Each structure stands twice: as structure tokens, then as C-alpha cells.
Amino acid sequence: MSTEAIPDDPSAPTEAKAYAVSPDDVQRTLAAVWRMEAAKVTAVVARVVGDVGLAEDLAQDAFVQALEQWPRDGIPSKPGAWLTSTARRRAIDRIRRDVNLASKLQQVGHMEELRVADLAEADFDAALEDIDDDVLGLVFAACHPALTAQARISLTLRMIGGLTTREIARAFLTSEPTIGQRISRAKKTLSQDGVTIEVPSGADLAPRLASVLEVVYLIFNEGYAATSGRDWVRGDLMEEAIRLGRVLAALAPGEPEVHGLLALMEIQASRTRARIGRDGEPVLLLDQDRTRWDWGLIRHALAALDRASSLVAAAGSAPGPYLLQAAIAAVHARARTAEETDWSQIVALYERLGTVRPSPVVDLNRAVAMSYADGPADALVVVDALVAANALEGYHLLPSVRGDLLARLGRDEEARAEFARAAEMAQNDAEKALLLRRAAGEA
Numbered sequence: 001m002s003t004e005a006i007p008d009d010p011s012a013p014t015e016a017k018a019y020a021v022s023p024d025d026v027q028r029t030l031a032a033v034w035r036m037e038a039a040k041v042t043a044v045v046a047r048v049v050g051d052v053g054l055a056e057d058l059a060q061d062a063f064v065q066a067l068e069q070w071p072r073d074g075i076p077s078k079p080g081a082w083l084t085s086t087a088r089r090r091a092i093d094r095i096r097r098d099v100n101l102a103s104k105l106q107q108v109g110h111m112e113e114l115r116v117a118d119l120a121e122a123d124f125d126a127a128l129e130d131i132d133d134d135v136l137g138l139v140f141a142a143c144h145p146a147l148t149a150q151a152r153i154s155l156t157l158r159m160i161g162g163l164t165t166r167e168i169a170r171a172f173l174t175s176e177p178t179i180g181q182r183i184s185r186a187k188k189t190l191s192q193d194g195v196t197i198e199v200p201s202g203a204d205l206a207p208r209l210a211s212v213l214e215v216v217y218l219i220f221n222e223g224y225a226a227t228s229g230r231d232w233v234r235g236d237l238m239e240e241a242i243r244l245g246r247v248l249a250a251l252a253p254g255e256p257e258v259h260g261l262l263a264l265m266e267i268q269a270s271r272t273r274a275r276i277g278r279d280g281e282p283v284l285l286l287d288q289d290r291t292r293w294d295w296g297l298i299r300h301a302l303a304a305l306d307r308a309s310s311l312v313a314a315a316g317s318a319p320g321p322y323l324l325q326a327a328i329a330a331v332h333a334r335a336r337t338a339e340e341t342d343w344s345q346i347v348a349l350y351e352r353l354g355t356v357r358p359s360p361v362v363d364l365n366r367a368v369a370m371s372y373a374d375g376p377a378d379a380l381v382v383v384d385a386l387v388a389a390n391a392l393e394g395y396h397l398l399p400s401v402r403g404d405l406l407a408r409l410g411r412d413e414e415a416r417a418e419f420a421r422a423a424e425m426a427q428n429d430a431e432k433a434l435l436l437r438r439a440a441g442e443a
Contacts, residue, residue, distance in 0.1 A: 037080035038162030043134035048091040053187025062087035137197040151186040259308035260323030266301035267329040270294040343373035360391035396425035
């Protein structure tokens, strides 16, 4: 990389110094900067134009301008600030071109932005004091309940995660046009519904925050146990979800469920190396080599769990579902061997979780814990009740758990039939192969 200084360019938005680089260097640098700064750029521009979809388009325009300008003029010393200022200027130019300028500015309510955009570089950081609130508002907009779950996931990865349409399509084994259409429809919905960049307050906060956390956890779960494809684990999606969780924890430090979700994801991710065998086959929790767990990540997760618990205690409130799930994961994490697991505590935590968020999946997980705390017979009663109620029809883990309980009770033929039924339902190749081996009595 060349270090030849480039003369100051008075037309540059915010930067006085830049360095000449090759086009390949520019593309690599810009891709990394975009991944980190996309949400900030979009959030600041959205405050100017009052439209999430338009803001994202203008941020993309700034990205394209950087691709054209940086190879010629060099990479700015503050590339994120350059992108933000360029996108903001494009937004203001767009407003100025509006025939009814005064009406438009009054509607958006950001006349001050025209002055801020012309501030000197020395004042740029001070002008963005509220950027964290803007980004958090953008997170809530991208996860708005008016959007479908798939649209929220795609838009969050695009606007907050900085992923390209191609990257999102590859992550979810979907075509690029499908993801593009999904994102386009989502932005149109937000625009038509007049969704603004703001953090909900009062009674509106809890349900909107739940939507945000649900999206992040859906992204993580698709990485933790992919629903389809060849690989059981998708590390890229887990890493992105954890990164988003850390962003949320920094932006909303007083929300216990945010820290609870982060702790849950980090504990689960800590097992990644031990969850996959030599040939890519799944290794179940009780069979894992726990020396291969990431104990540094576990310590970080337990600290996040302590923060969540302290916030709940200080508020005198009850723990939420993510905190309770993190507490369950922590029981496993604190057991250095499978035999040391406190299954009775896990059963109790699942019972509490069932009162906070009733779900047949919670009941199924509680039955698994019961089977190790008190034996498989009572657990089978719970599972059979779920089967009779058709509560989890088509969910492959229900016959898989039932097969395991039957095998532990010595009812091998029935167990193999359940594993075969589970294999028929499973969409992930690695998981299907494991279930077929169990159906054949090989695992």
C-alpha cells in the first residue's frame, strides 16, 4: 500500500488527509468500514429525510461514491465520518431540490441539519452526539412489528449488520432477487406506515424491544442449528447475531433482557468447536468434550448474565425469558462434566420459563431435563401429552426426544421408529444423517 500523501481537497466532505491506495485496497477497506458504519450512516441520514428506505438508499449512494472517489483521492483518515457526511449532503441536496422546500423542511423538522452539514471537521464528532440514539431508533425501525419476521431479519442484517443482499441470500440459502424484493417491500412498508427513527417509550417499549430481540435470536438460531443445507452450524450467522447483541447492549445498557440475550448467545456459541465432529456430524451436548468449549466467551457471558440479574433485582421485577434461558445455559456452562449438571435446577428454571413464555417447545425441553433429574418414564408422559395434543406437529425434535426416552427405557424398536420419523422431518442434511444412524441403531 502506498503512503504517498494526497493534497488537501477542499471539496471533500469532512476529511483533510487521505492516502493513495489501489482499487483492491479501497474495496477491502470500504467493505470493512461499511460493515461497521452502515447503521450509523443510515441512522443519521434518516434523521434528515424522515424515511428509513430513502436513508438506506442515500447511504448506499455514498458507498458508491466512495468506490469511485477513494481510488483517485485516497482513503480518508476517518472513513466512517466521510460516508456519513457524504450521505447527509446527498440527503440535504435532495431536500433542496424539492419544489416545496419550506414545507418539506417543516415536515421533517430538521432545519438545523443544513447548518450541521456545513460544520468544519473539528466539530463533526460533536455534531453527532446523539448518534447512538439514532442507531438504536434504526434498530427498532428495522424490527418493526408491521414487517414479517423474514423481512425484519433481512432488513436488520442489511441496515444494522451492513451485509449486502448477496451475503444475506447466501446466509439463508435464498436467491439474491428474493432477498432484494423482501428488503424493498420492507422499506416500502415502513415508508407507507410512516415509521420514524425513534426509540419507543413507556408502554410501547416492551413489545417493540421483544421484536428486536426476537429478530437477533432468530438470526443466531439459524446459525446455531441451521434448518436446512449441508452444515449443521453456521458460524457467520452466530457471529453476526452476537455482534448485533453487543451493539444493543452498548446502546441499551439498562435493559436486562438485552444482556440476558447476549449471555444466552455467547454461552451457546462457546460450544461451537465441540458441537461438530471430524466429519461435520453433530455432537450432542452430553457427548461434547468440554475442554473444547470457549471458556473466555463463557466468562464474558456470565458477566452479562450477572448484569441482567442485577438490573432485575434493582428494579424489583421478574426475570424475562432471555434471562431465564441464559440462566439455564449457565447451569450447563458451570458443569465441567455432563455428570455434574444440576438437572433439578434446570427443571425449575424451565418451569419458571413456562410461566413467563408458555410454549410446547419449553415443555419439551423441560421434559428432557426431567428425564435426567428423575428418570425418563415421567418425562415420556409429558412428551406423549405433546404428541396427543398435536402441539408440535412437523417439529422433528419431538420424535427425536421421544426416541431417546424410549431407548433409555429399553424400548429399542419403538425408539428406532421415532428416530426414522424425525429424520423424515429434518431439513438439515447433517442432522438427518445423525437421526438415520440412530434409527439404524448405529449411534
